[in-house]
Amino acid sequence: MTAPSTPAGGPVRGYTASKDQLLARLRRIEGQVRGINRMVEDDRYCIDVLTQISAIQAALDKVALGLLDGHTRHCMREGAAEGRSDEMAGEMMAAVGRLMKRG
Secondary structure, three states: OOOEEEEOOOOOOOHHHHHHHHHHHHHHHHHHHHHHHHHHHHOOOHHHHHHHHHHHHHHHHHHHHHHHHHHHHHHHEEEEEEEOHHHHHHHHHHHHHHOOOOO
């Protein structure tokens, strides 16, 4: 069985349908990180820098949840159809565990 592919020839992922939105969100986050860099260069107040870091973490969490949602609805469904549901569930839970380990 041949794996489905995108018009560009790449594999279909859980985020393929929303890839443009995902990339736009990541570009915004990248801009926020550059903004924090400027804040530090400009010796801005610590709490203001920390507030921006918190906003970036929240934005990254939203990206991660979107990717997990796509993975669950697409990749795990395909894995289950191929008889790999236990493997896929273990892989996803390990990823969730890594996301939750912070601080």
